[in-house]
Amino acid sequence: MKIDAITSRDNPALLRLRKLSSEPGGYRKTGSVWIEGDHLLRAARQRGWTPALVVATEAALQEAALRALAESAPRVLVVPAALFKTLSGLESPAQIGAELALPAAAAIAANAASVVLDRLQDAGNVGAILRSAAAFGVRQVLALKGTAALWSPKVVRAGQGAHFGLSLVEGLAADDLAALAVPLIATSSHTEHVLSRVALPSPCAWVMGHEGQGVSPALMARCALTVGIPQPGGEESLNVAAAAAICLYESERQKA
Amino acid sequence: MKIDAITSRDNPALLRLRKLSSEPGGYRKTGSVWIEGDHLLRAARQRGWTPALVVATEAALQEAALRALAESAPRVLVVPAALFKTLSGLESPAQIGAELALPAAAAIAANAASVVLDRLQDAGNVGAILRSAAAFGVRQVLALKGTAALWSPKVVRAGQGAHFGLSLVEGLAADDLAALAVPLIATSSHTEHVLSRVALPSPCAWVMGHEGQGVSPALMARCALTVGIPQPGGEESLNVAAAAAICLYESERQKA
Numbered sequence: 074m075k076i077d078a079i080t081s082r083d084n085p086a087l088l089r090l091r092k093l094s095s096e097p098g099g100y101r102k103t104g105s106v107w108i109e110g111d112h113l114l115r116a117a118r119q120r121g122w123t124p125a126l127v128v129a130t131e132a133a134l135q136e137a138a139l140r141a142l143a144e145s146a147p148r149v150l151v152v153p154a155a156l157f158k159t160l161s162g163l164e165s166p167a168q169i170g171a172e173l174a175l176p177a178a179a180a181i182a183a184n185a186a187s188v189v190l191d192r193l194q195d196a197g198n199v200g201a202i203l204r205s206a207a208a209f210g211v212r213q214v215l216a217l218k219g220t221a222a223l224w225s226p227k228v229v230r231a232g233q234g235a236h237f238g239l240s241l242v243e244g245l246a247a248d249d250l251a252a253l254a255v256p257l258i259a260t261s262s263h264t265e266h267v268l269s270r271v272a273l274p275s276p277c278a279w280v281m282g283h284e285g286q287g288v289s290p291a292l293m294a295r296c297a298l299t300v301g302i303p304q305p306g307g308e309e310s311l312n313v314a315a316a317a318a319i320c321l322y323e324s325e326r327q328k329a
Numbered sequence: 330m331k332i333d334a335i336t337s338r339d340n341p342a343l344l345r346l347r348k349l350s351s352e353p354g355g356y357r358k359t360g361s362v363w364i365e366g367d368h369l370l371r372a373a374r375q376r377g378w379t380p381a382l383v384v385a386t387e388a389a390l391q392e393a394a395l396r397a398l399a400e401s402a403p404r405v406l407v408v409p410a411a412l413f414k415t416l417s418g419l420e421s422p423a424q425i426g427a428e429l430a431l432p433a434a435a436a437i438a439a440n441a442a443s444v445v446l447d448r449l450q451d452a453g454n455v456g457a458i459l460r461s462a463a464a465f466g467v468r469q470v471l472a473l474k475g476t477a478a479l480w481s482p483k484v485v486r487a488g489q490g491a492h493f494g495l496s497l498v499e500g501l502a503a504d505d506l507a508a509l510a511v512p513l514i515a516t517s518s519h520t521e522h523v524l525s526r527v528a529l530p531s532p533c534a535w536v537m538g539h540e541g542q543g544v545s546p547a548l549m550a551r552c553a554l555t556v557g558i559p560q561p562g563g564e565e566s567l568n569v570a571a572a573a574a575i576c577l578y579e580s581e582r583q584k585a
Contacts, residue, residue, distance in 0.1 A: 146536075204568050210562035238563070306494070312461070312570070315571060318571035
């Protein structure tokens with residue numbers, strides 16, 4: 074492990090990481106992602122990821138647990154807290170972060186239980202859905218073009234580490250889903266199939282649509298089944314991440 | 330209905346609304362809330378609310394549907410789009426908004442199905458939970474001190490209109506929940522009770538805890554039951570709004 078003390082804002086590595094921390098789709102150019110905080114770094118390590126580079130403050134390296142995390146990288150940059158702050162998207166910046174090289178885009182696994190994201194806009198929703206997918210053991214997430222960038226800093230933060238155990242494929246067209254052999258299921262308020270009463274196929278791919286517009290007609294036409302979540306409260310509708318959690322839960326409940 | 334054309338940034342009503350749109354807890358001083366956009370205003374109207382004041386752009390009042398919404402208020406301020414923007418918390422400001430007087434704080438209804446929020450921090454989570462509560466017909470939401478302000482602009486936006494059909498009580502201490510006659514239920518990963526296999530009492534009060542710390546020990550001690558949501562994916566955990574949606578869904582499923 075090589076440790077360098079850095080005091081210049083213009084250090085080339087810091088310039089690169091600053092871009093990654095501020096541009097939602099920056100990782101698409103570099104093939105690497107900046108993650109902030111020991112929680113995310115620990116989650117990545119637990120899933121077998123090795124950071125390419127760790128950036129930490131002097132104070133962080135005084136703590137044994139954080140120092141051990143830093144030492145998992147071949148190279149560590151030690152920076153003043155004020156400089157770390159320039160890499161941070163948080164109001165209370167962390168003291169440690171890492172650059173991780175992303176794996177090459179995976180092919181779609183035809184028979185894997187999946188979640189399909191159709192142009193979801195909100196980073197918090199996307200991150201929460203990745204967490205639910207990971208929690209329920211659904212390891213493949215397929216994002217259609219127009220969905221928030223899956224490895225953007227906001228989605229990674231909302232994902233709380235879920236990213237590192239998932240196979241994520243993004244930038245897909247609806248036609249690319251022909252590679253999936255498992256049936257697609259969408260939620261709809263215009264269906265007679267009640268989620269809890271229909272026998273859900275397993276494995277399946279749950280399709281979650283745009284926050285305002287829902288699932289596109291082209292994608293809806295590919296769905297083998299639509300199901301409704303009974304909402305006795307009336308005309309209100311569920312947040313898409315809430316709906317996703319319920320569908321994934323129900324799939325699991327029926328299997329158990 | 331009285332219509333005034335306003336061009337001054339310093340108009341007293343606009344000064345008040347600007348504060349309401351930028352201060353999360355501003356409504357606690359004025360007893361009124363600023364809501365932005367025709368969707369929220371329509372949702373309020375559908376639940377029988379009457380705006381005290383509507384602010385709209387000239388362009389908005391050219392549209393029949395928006396004009397009809399505006400005319401539900403005793404007073405309408407017509408402002409240039411640039412001035413409306415100063416009241417907006419959105420990247421793409423709406424063209425219409427309203428000030429609504431909040432009802433006096435309700436007493437806790439002892440026998441009502443409820444959701445209890447214990448120091449939830451994230452406005453998006455709180456708003457999503459209010460939506461789920463409304464969708465599943467759980468009309469009483471009780472927030473303990475330290476929870477994000479329920480009527481803050483961010484929570485109202487995330488709630489998508491759910492607020493107007495709910496009875497919201499906030500600023501509570503754990504001891505105040507003694508007024509509830511229905512049993513409290515919390516989720517926990519340290520329990521042998523599996524959510525889908527335990528007979529849930531109905532009505533009940535679902536307790537949702539702080540994003541990092543979970544439910545406080547004092548509140549946990551008041552719970553009649555703790556249940557676990559099986560998460561076969563491993564160590565990952567669900568976002569609190571996802572967990573709330575699942576619990577409310579399961580309560581409803583068991584009733585049906």
